[in-house]
Amino acid sequence: MTLAQLPTLTAPSSRKLDGLPVAIIGAGPVGLAAAAQLLERGVDVIVFEAGTSAGASVAAWGHTRLFSPWEYLVDEAAGRLLDKTDWQAPAAKKLPFGRELVDDYLLPLAATPELAPRIRYSSTVTDVSRQGMDRTRSAGRGSTPFLLRVQSAGATFEQFARAVIDASGTYSTPNGLTASGLPPIDPDSIRKNVTHALPDVLGADRGLFAGKHTLVVGAGHSAANTLLKLAVLAREDDRTSITWAIRGASPVRAYGSTNDELEARGQLGDSVHDLVRRGQVALVDRFEIDDLRPATDDRVQVRGRRRGETSIIEADQVVNATGFRPNLEMLREIRLSLDEIVEAPRALAPLIDPNMHSCGTVYPHGVAELAHPEPNFYIAGMKSYGRAPTFLLLTGYEQVRSIADELAGNHGAARQVQLVLPETGVCSTAAPTENGESSPEASGSACCR
Known part of the structure; x- marks a missing residue:
């Protein structure tokens, strides 16, 4: 027309x-x-x-x-x-x-x-x-x-x-994976290796992750939910491995607090923290991604910098949980x-x-x-x-x-606005939080809130 x-x-x-x-x-x-x-x-x-x-x-x-x-x-x-x-x-x-x-x-x-x-x-x-x-x-x-x-x-x-x-x-409209906010230089070449936030790890998307190495990028609740489900999958299939990359020094928001007024939100953070402490999830902090490129055997190479040094992580699948x-x-x-x-x-x-x-x-x-x-x-x-x-x-x-x-x-x-929200119990000024790395609750997405 x-x-x-x-x-x-x-x-x-x-x-x-x-x-x-x-x-x-x-x-x-x-x-x-x-x-x-x-x-x-x-x-x-x-x-x-x-x-x-x-x-x-x-x-x-x-x-x-x-x-x-x-x-x-x-x-x-x-x-x-x-x-x-x-x-x-x-x-x-x-x-x-x-x-x-x-x-x-x-x-x-x-x-x-x-x-x-x-x-x-x-x-x-x-x-x-x-x-x-x-x-x-x-x-x-x-x-x-x-x-x-x-x-x-x-x-x-x-x-x-x-x-x-x-x-x-x-x-x-998810945020980009790179620290610059730009898409990868050749996004089509690695499109099959990148998954949107909150994939159905234990259901429809199981085949993408079972027996594979997955890199989850992001420090919010979307990342936390995915990590917990990947850990369940890893217990069912011991060939499955999990790496978690964040830009900041600590995933303080994902870990949450025992003082969280939403009990389930606090438990979510505790469970993810336990996975890291037990070594079931490998946490890579201060990792700034520069680009993603194809690697051998249909894998993806995630290239970046960590503490000023070049760093490369290879994975079968990357979950974009950057907000x-x-x-x-x-x-x-x-x-x-x-x-x-x-x-x-x-x-x-x-x-x-x-x-x-x-x-x-x-x-x-x-x-x-x-x-x-x-x-x-x-x-x-x-x-x-x-x-x-x-x-x-x-x-x-x-x-x-x-x-x-x-x-x-x-x-x-x-103009008589009243808003009383359940407190997270998390408050830190030692390091900035990671911009955008969380999950939405409403307006087309109500995830995990």
């Missing part, structure tokens, strides 16, 4: 923004929570989800157990929608797998009479702009409808909206104010920058910290953290509660 043939809606009057829906990008936990919060306030919404069902990115790591119990995983407005149905709330203290978060919460929520007609599946938002305005035009910008270009079923259409909430997450980054390409015509380091909203960045915060503590934040120069445009959920780690679903739920109040005209309530 050519550009001239694109089907479009009738152009709305700039005086009728209130008649347009709020467009939400992503039908993960935070996107659906945003929709529930807005509908509860009488604000119409339309939700675009690239996957074929709600929580598609969560389903990709559905074999992984979260370390947050159900009491921290259900948004309040979403829960009220579900309470109108025959939905049975899971046991509050139970720790679900990712697939249970999808099957027992996200799919029933998306199927409620209020949400179901408003969700468009297999619909990828490729661009966000303003009707008849690129980012350089200023006059009347705030009263001009947003224009979203959407690809669906092989066709492209356009949708107008009064506001946009981007809750598309970051799971599909994630936001995909900003579709927002090129939107006026964003992003921190130059972590790519989070500028007012939020100092509160979450891993170079400044290593305690897992996040100050309450909402619409004031998430606002951009573009009126009524917000990035929420894991994507709002940019490249920073340690995101929890509770954070995203309070973000979209605040945004919903703002869009509904309840400006005072929008």
Whole structure:
């Protein structure tokens, strides 16, 4: 279909923004929570989800157990929608797998009479702009409808909206393996040897790791989960070996603390620490990767530096658990104010920058910290953290509660933000934490939180 043939809606009057829906990008936990919060306030919404069902990115790591119990995983407005149905709330203290978060919460929520007609599946938002305005035009910008270009079923259409909430997450855009942040010089030559974070080591992906040497790169909870499963595999097949490479001097975040208020998160760290102490996992610290190249026998050669000396690790498989980054390409015509380091909203960045915060503590934040120069445009959920780690679903739920109040005209309530998160018990200023090396919890990925 050519550009001239694109089907479009009738152009709305700039005086009728209130008649347009709020467009939400992503039908993960935070996107659906945003929709529930807005509908509860009488604000119409339309939700675009690239996957074929709600929580598609969560389903990709559905074999992984979260370390947050159900009491921290259900948004309040979403829960009220579900309470109108025959939905049975899971046991509050139970720790679900990712697939249970999808099957027992996200799919029933998306199927409620209020949400179901408003969700468009297999619909990828490729661009966000303003009707008849690129980012350089200023006059009347705030009263001009947003224009979203959407690809669906092989066709492209356009949708107008009064506001946009981007809750598309970051799971599909992992950080690079090299210390420079750049891809390998010849990525195609080693593509078969590199695996995304949280592979199904004991299930569908077992054949990639059984009897092989695996290098796990990253110092966050995604790495910890993978190391634990590889250790189980190694006990079942003693030809399996495991190396763990990190850039920092110590994987303090992965090891966690006995004072962690989320018991399962603390146990996760203890278990990984035990694997290293017992020699079941070979920890290589201060390893900065320069490039990955093919080696003999279909292996990969990971070349880098350690303590100023050239260092090479050969492996059959490399698991990239170095964290994630936001995909900003579709927002090129939107006026964003992003921190130059972590790519989070500028007012939020100092509160979450891993170079400044290593305690897992996040100050309450909402619409004031998430606002951009573009009126009524917000990035929420894991994507709002940019490249920073340690995101929890509770954070995203309070973000979209605040945004919903703002869009509904309840400006005072929008700024009365309260956020009480379970403490990690980890606090270290002796060495910087590793930027981005953690697993997301929401907005397309709720892993292990």
